[in-house]
Amino acid sequence: MRKFLALAAALAFCTSAALAQTYSVRAYGAVADGRTVTTAAIQKAVDACTKAGGGTVEVPAGTYVIGTVFLKSNVTLHLDNGAVLKGSPNLTDYHPYTLPEYGQNYYGMLFTENAENVTITGQGTVDGNNPVFYDFTQAKTLDSVTTRYTRQKNNYRHVASGIGDGPVVPKDRPRQMVVFSDCKHVMVSDVSLINSPFWTMHFADCTGVNVTGIRLYSGILVPNADGVDFTDCSNVAVSNCDIQAGDDALVVSGYNHHFEIAGFHNLRRISENIVITNCNLQSASSGIRIGYLDQNTVRNVTVSNCNITNSTRGINISLRDEGSLENLTFDNIRIETKLRTGDWWGNGEPIHISAIRGNADKSVKMGRIKNVRFSNITCRGENGILLYGTAESPLENVEFHNLTFDFVDSPLNVVAGGNVDLRGNLDPRFGLFARDIPGLLAEHVNGLAIHDFKLNWVGVKAPYLSNGLEVNHFTNLRISNFQGTGAPTNPKAVSVALADGTGVGLDVPKGQVTRKNVK
Known part of the structure; x- marks a missing residue:
């Protein structure tokens, strides 16, 4: 009997060891010279790992240039300290896809679809190499049609010389740097995610997501370079992250009605049960954005113990379509906002809540923003707090408890102050307008x-x-x-x-x- 138990234990150990096997990308031919495109070698390591039932794909120290790598079920991608996955400067190294409305586009660096038990971890770095995909000598500015109702008209957010606060002008570029689509049980921990040419990390139609301890710096001058976006996701925890993004730092939202992209199935799930805590956030747009255009319902979101600094908007809850944004709780948060030059969203509001129609189809009933609670909030900002419902969609049950707001002067008052930003709605008179x-x-x-x-x-x-x-x-x-x-x-x-x-x-x-x- 003892021999039988010992044999069983040995077999169990061997089975466990096989499942936990480590696959070094070097063993599959990956070259860490910072020049050679080594996508195929890393893909071979991932494929071998998942075929064997799962394990760890290890990326040792060094710089590995890649296009698009597809992660698979039961794979942990571990980036050792000093390991860098760097995005190729050539678009042809990324996996292409075509949309009727937008033509040919390209996936980003890491794409995972219809998988489960997938992890990215370690002290290494994913570098999207965005300097090659933007012109950092030019700023993207607002046109005179957009600014015609502002206090400053054509002088709105004007910069006398240089690029001011950006945003810089994009070239052709790959899309979301890291994508998880229709996945279950996903973890991203400890890694650095930098220089994304588009959204940095996108979770779409996922459930059971844990993002913890990451350092994400997409570049405060870079447009569309969101931090982390969750669309139609449930049971999500985000904790202990440091995020500095050119666009929104953290986003919880849904798809629009016509959203089509290979791998994103538009299942129109509800985004729910989201917890965000202990994070430092900076953004040239919103520190935290919930909702926006063409919206599925978002509900049961709790945000606590966060610092939002150096941002154009602090907390942004916006509804422009059907679906509802409900049961949203914010506690123990420090917010600091400022006016900026250039084509950024927001105008210095520490807290922005708005519900105004953006869908021209009148048969679509506007949703509601309801049951929103703020407690123990400290703000310092260069514009006022804004709650803007409409007769069609009034805000419902909004509470503030223990709120301190230092409304401070801005050096940009002359070119940007005295305006409200409700863009995304149908009436341009209430997009950017003086008030x-x-x-x-x-x-x-x-x-x-x-x-x-x-x-x-x-x-x-x-x-x-x-x-x-x-x-x-x-x-x-x-x-x-x-x-x-x-x-x-x-x-x-x-x-x-x-x-x-x-x-x-x-x-x-x-x-x-x-x-x-x-x-």
């Missing part, structure tokens, strides 16, 4: 609660600044312990200005509130 700016502006909100809000005007000089809080078109408004005034630059500004609403509960000193058509 006086309060500390917090709320339009079309049902069930807005603001408790323990401290607003500080810090060194502000702009004449277009207005009230402390301004709430229009509302029902069931509750404000308690608001500490703030109207802008010191505007003698007509008041602490709280209310218009066109019903159901008000205020704990604000008398004489600091104006009401118009309020019941």
